Amino acid sequence: MFNVFYNSNIFAWIEKIISFINSIFFVLLIIGLSFALILSPPDYLQGDSVRIMYVHVPAAWIGLASFTCIAFLSISYFIFKIKNLILIIKSILPIGLMFTCIAIVTGSIWGQPTWGTFWAWDARITSMVILVLFYILLIASQKLILDEDKANKISSIIAVVGLINIPIIKYSVEWWNTLHQPASIKITGTSTIHSSMLMPLLLMFLVLILYCALIFLMKYKTEIIRIKKKNLKRL
Amino acid sequence: MNGYGIFVWSSFLLTFLVCAVVYYKTRKTLKKYEKDFAKEIEDLSVEQKKTVLETSKVASKIFSSYNKTI
Amino acid sequence: MLPKKVKKRASLLAIFLSISAISIFLILNALNKNILYFKSPSDIRSNQNIDFDKKIRVGGMVKKNTLKINNQEIRFIITDFKNEIRVSFQGTVPNLFAEGKGVVAEGKLQDKKFFIADRILAKHDENYMPPELKNLMRENAK
Structure with missing residues (x-):
């Protein structure tokens, strides 16, 4: 039943998926970029600076989604102790950190022309x-704590505590007065972003998600080989 | 872009530059691991090599793909 | 159904989670006033002990037809549609600063109705649309 989850089967799948993504990635990237930078209209208020949204918003989504994934995987690891989950968590970590940083930096670049400041502690x-x-903290606990069991335990606790931060990020713009505007795309109800700008946004999101999948799979493969190498030494 | 060019271009360039660097690094580490792993199998004794390649699909896969590229 | 160990870990986690959720909630509640990036004119009106020497931020909408710009200063009224504060400012404003749009002013209160700002930030809303559509909407509204 769990055949799919054995490393050796996953390994064959990874190869296939990587080559599939590689074959469509650049076409999608070019389409996405041309929509984001040229074909989409400027905003009535912000003019062309609104184009920063096409990297800022997907990056922020990916940063949040990665952490949510990591937290839920950590919870399942903590309860079921499936070793494979740790490999998945380790492979998501760098992607999440990278895109959260990108979201913050591009947001800061966006803030200068629109709000009038690079930074606000809202x-x-x-x-x-x-x-x-x-x-x-998560990456440090994985890298610095040498005892593997201990590292996994501590990092899963950090992830669970960090999970509380996610709804705070999501609803911070509604609960408190912030300089940041509320979300344009709502889970329920109509979004307040015009379709001619929503389409490029979703396209860029797709491109970045595929990129994430690529990085994730390569990293996951590396982690599997690391484990196999360890087993080899034990021989 | 009506005076916003520098902001738009810098944020796009930054994003894709970071993406490219991370892609390159991840790929490099993966290749290094594959190479090391194949080498380690190569160095095993004949019987050990045989058992490893027979029992582990992953090992045989990496080993064969690595030998192909040489 | 599940092994005992698994159940134990799950309940441990549930207790841990609920405790941390409650404590975070309490901390946020206590910090609530400090988390606000800016105060609205109504907040200032209802606040009894205002420190007039401390820098604060006031935010709201720039009231329509109140923006006056001469070469020395910019004057306008910040409103949250219940209460208002007059603001005086010298310096440059962001591009998006306009009548009827959101604004955050940083500076000192002179009294409860008058504010001298030394920095103006623009707060835009979550609506994005092409300019043609906005013009169309404006004409429909007429």
């Missing part, structure tokens, strides 16, 4: 910085 931005700190 609730949204502060909670994003806290998310980066949680990512760094």
